[in-house]
Amino acid sequence: MVRTTQSTAKADADASAAAPTRRQQLAAKTRERMLKIAIREFAEKGFSGARVETIARRSKLNIRMIYHYFGGKEKLYVEVLEHVLAKLREAELAVSLDEHAVDPVAGIQQLYDFTEEHFSTHPELLSLLSWENLHRARYLKTSKRIPAMSSPVLDKLHTLIRRGETGGTLRRGIDPLHLYVTLVSLAYFHKSNAHTISRMFDTEMLAPAWQAAHKAQAHELVRAFLQSGEMAEVVPVRAVRGR
Template identity: 60%
Template sequence: MNKQYTSADVAEVDGGKLPNRNAQVTRDRILQTAVREFAEKGYSGVRVEAIARIADINIRMIYHYFVSKEQLYIEVLEYVLSELRDDEFKLNLDVHNIDPVLGILKLYDFTEAHFARNKDLQSLLQSENLNKAIYLKQSKRIQEMSFPILDILGQLIKRGEENHTIRPNINPLHLYTTLVSLSVFHKSNAYTLSYMFDTDLLAPEWQQAHKTQAHEMIKAYLQTK
């Protein structure tokens, strides 16, 4: 059972005073440590005491900010997914002027690179899928932060239909899941597939060849005959 601390318990930490200049730094350190721990060990394998020890933080501070292990895990999911969404918007895709097919390819390139850099995100999503999204569903933020990417794709698809560079009736969600699949599947299953087919799927040259082929597949799927 996850231990719960009362406000009186928390008040004992630093006399109950949490300087504003340190509060965000402390919270971020807890989250970053928790991301690594949950990604490596899964929800059931993580102990809050271990997070406190690794982060070099009094355990009561964790309960002050996050109340429980479950809430900490939910905020870990929000943290890694908000990084993905924030970085998507940093692409600054000009959906009103960019060539629609090129815009979609840029989004694929970003998604592929983001997951390559953020293996903890891959692990956390795999774990949460095994748990049937039981914790992710408790988040009040994740759906809200996810829908805008479908709006971006929808605008690119619409412009492509209007200028006859993209075929009609492409669903933004189907397209997005295809982009993610082409970005992630070969990475998250690289060890098993590499052994099964006696080919190193993690080799840079194989990864680049896959990316080139993914571009060709996306363009072939999108473009009018």
């Protein structure tokens, strides 16, 4: 009986130690609030234009708290990049895609659809990637987490490609990384550069009709690229001008 009581007490103590205290919960919420505001600030102004003072003021906190939680502006910026890319990777891996059962072409197009939708609903990711490319990935290079995030996605593509080649529904010689970059390019460029291209061609490229037509064309391109010659079937898409 004594042993049972002692075991129960120990289990309760362990559970209590594992559960976050109220102070820890408040600290986590404060950190999360600062991170969300930092994402907006860096997305709007880039690393050089963003100000730690502004992030602290909008967070309604003393500027010293930024350094307490993140260690400074550069470390905060790198964590912002890690956060938005981690969200993308987590969502990619959560896509209901059984690469061992789904049709390979449909599976790859499903991954494209997800990426296109994610960019549509997370414009801050587009901005942050654009800023970081201007810096030639200077800050992204310092992250050890980001390279590790991409491997599972490439593994999924590799499995789909291998099964499609074996079953004769995909042409041979498709490289998973080249394919992923192509999918992201088709989902990215017409959104990240929409404002300038819209003015150049006097066409509102962010209009839902234009975006839908471009997505349909991307499906054609992906399908025609993936399928072996006898399987490919291209369906013309009428151009839509959103004015």
